Amino acid sequence: MVAPVVLVIGVIIGYPLVRGVFLSLTDANEANVERNIGVNHLPATYKFTGLDNYKAVLTDGVFWDRLGWTVVWTVGCVGLTFLIGLTLANMLNRTLRGRTFYRLALILPWAIPAFISVFTWRMLYNEKNGILNKLLAGGGIDAVPWLNDPTWAKLSVIAVNVWLGVPFMLVALLGGLTSIPGELYEAAEMDGAGPWQRFRNITMPGLRAVSSTVILLSTIWTFNMFPVIFLLTRGGPGDATEILVTYAYRLSFVDSPRNFSESAAWGVLILVLLSVVAVVYRRALRKQGEVW
Amino acid sequence: MRRGIRGVTVTALVAGLAMTASACGSGGDDGNGNAGGELAGTVTFWDTSNDAEKATYRKLAEGFQKEHPKVHVQYVNVPFGDANAKFKNAAGGNSGAPDVMRTEVAWTADFANLGYLAPLDGTPALDKPDDYLPQAVGSTKFKGKTYAAPQVIDTLGLFYNKKLLKDAGVEVPKTFTELATAAKKIKAKTGATALYLRGDDPYWFLPYLYGEGGDMVNARDKVIEIDDGAGVKAFKTIKDLVDSKAAVTDATDGQENQLKALKDGTVAMAIDGPWDIEGARAGKAFKDKENLGVAPVPGGSTAQGSPQGGWNLSVYAGSKNLQAAYAFVKYMSSASVQQQTTEKLSLLPTRKSVYDVPAVKKNEMVEFFKPAVDGAVQRPWIAEGNSLFEPIKVQMNKVLTGSATPEQAAKATGDAYRKLLKDYK
Numbered sequence: 001m002v003a004p005v006v007l008v009i010g011v012i013i014g015y016p017l018v019r020g021v022f023l024s025l026t027d028a029n030e031a032n033v034e035r036n037i038g039v040n041h042l043p044a045t046y047k048f049t050g051l052d053n054y055k056a057v058l059t060d061g062v063f064w065d066r067l068g069w070t071v072v073w074t075v076g077c078v079g080l081t082f083l084i085g086l087t088l089a090n091m092l093n094r095t096l097r098g099r100t101f102y103r104l105a106l107i108l109p110w111a112i113p114a115f116i117s118v119f120t121w122r123m124l125y126n127e128k129n130g131i132l133n134k135l136l137a138g139g140g141i142d143a144v145p146w147l148n149d150p151t152w153a154k155l156s157v158i159a160v161n162v163w164l165g166v167p168f169m170l171v172a173l174l175g176g177l178t179s180i181p182g183e184l185y186e187a188a189e190m191d192g193a194g195p196w197q198r199f200r201n202i203t204m205p206g207l208r209a210v211s212s213t214v215i216l217l218s219t220i221w222t223f224n225m226f227p228v229i230f231l232l233t234r235g236g237p238g239d240a241t242e243i244l245v246t247y248a249y250r251l252s253f254v255d256s257p258r259n260f261s262e263s264a265a266w267g268v269l270i271l272v273l274l275s276v277v278a279v280v281y282r283r284a285l286r287k288q289g290e291v292w
Numbered sequence: 293m294r295r296g297i298r299g300v301t302v303t304a305l306v307a308g309l310a311m312t313a314s315a316c317g318s319g320g321d322d323g324n325g326n327a328g329g330e331l332a333g334t335v336t337f338w339d340t341s342n343d344a345e346k347a348t349y350r351k352l353a354e355g356f357q358k359e360h361p362k363v364h365v366q367y368v369n370v371p372f373g374d375a376n377a378k379f380k381n382a383a384g385g386n387s388g389a390p391d392v393m394r395t396e397v398a399w400t401a402d403f404a405n406l407g408y409l410a411p412l413d414g415t416p417a418l419d420k421p422d423d424y425l426p427q428a429v430g431s432t433k434f435k436g437k438t439y440a441a442p443q444v445i446d447t448l449g450l451f452y453n454k455k456l457l458k459d460a461g462v463e464v465p466k467t468f469t470e471l472a473t474a475a476k477k478i479k480a481k482t483g484a485t486a487l488y489l490r491g492d493d494p495y496w497f498l499p500y501l502y503g504e505g506g507d508m509v510n511a512r513d514k515v516i517e518i519d520d521g522a523g524v525k526a527f528k529t530i531k532d533l534v535d536s537k538a539a540v541t542d543a544t545d546g547q548e549n550q551l552k553a554l555k556d557g558t559v560a561m562a563i564d565g566p567w568d569i570e571g572a573r574a575g576k577a578f579k580d581k582e583n584l585g586v587a588p589v590p591g592g593s594t595a596q597g598s599p600q601g602g603w604n605l606s607v608y609a610g611s612k613n614l615q616a617a618y619a620f621v622k623y624m625s626s627a628s629v630q631q632q633t634t635e636k637l638s639l640l641p642t643r644k645s646v647y648d649v650p651a652v653k654k655n656e657m658v659e660f661f662k663p664a665v666d667g668a669v670q671r672p673w674i675a676e677g678n679s680l681f682e683p684i685k686v687q688m689n690k691v692l693t694g695s696a697t698p699e700q701a702a703k704a705t706g707d708a709y710r711k712l713l714k715d716y717k
Contacts, residue, residue, distance in 0.1 A: 030380070030384065030406055031405060031406055035384070035386070035407065036386075037383065037386065037407055037408060037608075037609040037610040038410060038608070038609035038610040038611065038614070039410060039411075039609055040407035040408075040410075040609045041407075042406075042407045122544070122545070126544075126545055126549070127542060127549075128540075128542065128549050128552070128553065129548075129549065129552060147542075147543060147544045148491075148541075148542055148543040148544070148693065149693055150693055150695055153543075233543075233544060234544070236492075236543050236544065236685075236686070236689050237543035237544075237689040237690070237692070237693045237695075238543075238686050238687070238689040238690035238693060238695055238696070239686055239690075240693075240695065250682065253377065254679070254682045255676075255679040255682065255712060256380075256402045256406075256675065256676065256678060256679045257405070257406060257675075258380070
């Protein structure tokens with residue numbers, strides 16, 4: 001009965017994964033893998049190099065620099081998205097006029113393809129011709145170098161990612177909120193619990209199942225959020241906003257011949273990091289009595 | 293709720309896979325070649341010309357069908373920035389690559405090294421090879437074979453707004469030092485900034501580097517040169533120009549911002565190439581076409597020079613319709629097509645004979661750019677030539693935003709080159 005599942009998983013996940021791990025142990029690149037293109041035949045001349053790629057990556061300061069910023073980026077984005085999503089979800093989880101409209105409007109960023117949103121943001125951020133700086137100039141404020149200054153660029157990419165991520169948090173948390181029975185709040189109110197006490201003792205525990213899942217998912221997505229950074233700043237200015245995945249891309253796809261093996265080593269390291277995070281996170285949740 | 297979320301993920305995954313599958317499915321057109329005599333089938337042509345140029349190129353490419361009615365030209369405009377990666381993805385995967393592509397001069401050796409290009413020696417594609425300018429031929433050769441036909445040659449020049457310079461009472465600067473001095477007058481008299489400095493594109497760094505007598509690498513002796521004194525000075529020049537407010541810059545969108553600033557008259561000068569002549573003239577500052585002046589790029593402390601660039605036409609080795617592709621390259625690099633791109637777009641031909649045509653001879657942009665091209669610095673035509681740019685880009689960003697000193701930037705670029713070019717000193 002499970003044979004089809006095993007087969008599909010094997011084909012779409014297993015093979016690429018094994019192949020990636022294998023490549024990371026070689027010195028394969030675009031110039032030495034086998035291929036036939038019309039009259040040209042390139043033989044495979046790459047060889048097994050063991051852990052050399054990993055050694056090279058881990059002893060290079062670049063990896064650790066990028067890891068530092070990737071962690072800041074992930075924690076910043078997930079933290080802000082969760083807080084904003086939670087606040088908005090609570091505000092929308094009551095009967096108010098035009099609730100459907102608000103809900104729809106807040107989901108809109110999710111409905112637009114990410115790359116279109118990012119390009120729009122890039123135009124808004126344009127230091128010389130963008131609307132944001134035109135608005136600020138109207139208020140007598142100097143132009144802000146949104147994407148041209150390392151610190152501003154970091155804040156700018158986080159802002160865009162939060163903007164993109166809030167709808168998901170909102171929808172998920174709103175779903176969680178509607179599943180909390182209203183009687184609990186009524187009972188708490190009878191016992192004289194204030195709004196904050198109700199939030200802390202009913203809403204938060206009631207949301208735990210949902211929030212722990214979305215936080216983990218969101219962490220993994222943000223950690224690997226390639227399009228926002230790549231399309232907004234290409235990792236720049238300099239390499240200020242480069243996270244691990246965009247740096248791996250630059251290392252291995254911008255230079256020629258494309259370095260498949262080093263790229264694979266970066267990929268495996270990223271996978272290992274995320275797996276560790278996921279396992280630790282689950283352990284922590286289990287200690288709190290949460291079964292995931 | 294949990295199941296709900298997982299459901300969403302699975303749906304997204306399935307949708308994503310379906311999209312990937314359909315994207316992969318669209319293989320190349322299997323237009324069949326010719327048995328003997330008339331050409332037939334489809335020639336897919338990837339053109340990399342910009343917005344101001346693409347309509348002309350499309351028309352010219354489709355003109356091939358008049359000569360060969362059975363051939364269908366599939367014209368595709370691929371933005372310059374994506375073209376290199378897009379071609380490699382398609383060519384390496386053996387699906388979706390065009391039959392003919394307009395390749396940047398630095399890409400030709402790179403693609404040839406990876407086996408993506410068909411050698412053109414002895415094919416109809418190389419028509420009257422002696423008619424090509426010798427410097428244009430340089431980039432088409434790799435390991436003794438020819439992998440492309442030169443189509444357009446170019447270099448950088450200093451575009452200037454004649455009126456703004458006149459109002460400020462300054463001459464066209466011959467060096468970056470002169471430019472910095474003139475900047476104060478220009479700002480005081482006209483309110484405009486003197487120069488737009490492309491801080492986002494490493495190609496624009498080369499005049500500063502050549503101006504100090506430096507180079508990226510010396511390919512003949514296999515020596516990395518960027519991190520010697522000249523490289524440091526070049527980084528310092530761009531930093532000083534921006535710090536002293538003689539120049540404005542950006543780390544992103546430099547192409548659009550530079551052209552807009554020049555067109556609107558908010559900057560008096562910009563370093564740019566012939567491909568932007570038409571675009572610049574569309575702006576309000578150049579309603580009077582005569583107002584756009586072009587001069588050699590300013591020099592540095594020891595020399596003056598700008599990089600030689602341009603475009604070649606190359607044939608994908610896996611093309612299913614090689615004969616038609618060769619004929620198409622022959623047509624697109626022919627004297628008559630080159631003459632038309634010059635007349636319509638002021639682009640510089642690569643054929644000597646075209647320069648003798650009166651309409652080309654008296655084109656004022658050709659009048660300026662031809663001597664500039666003759667004096668332009670040839671880049672190292674090695675397989676890694678294009679990869680030399682990325683480290684410069686990162687470091688010039690860093691210098692301009694103050695997160696690296698010119699010394700650190702030059703050293704970091706040199707270190708990156710050493711990783712890339714293992715057998716270089």
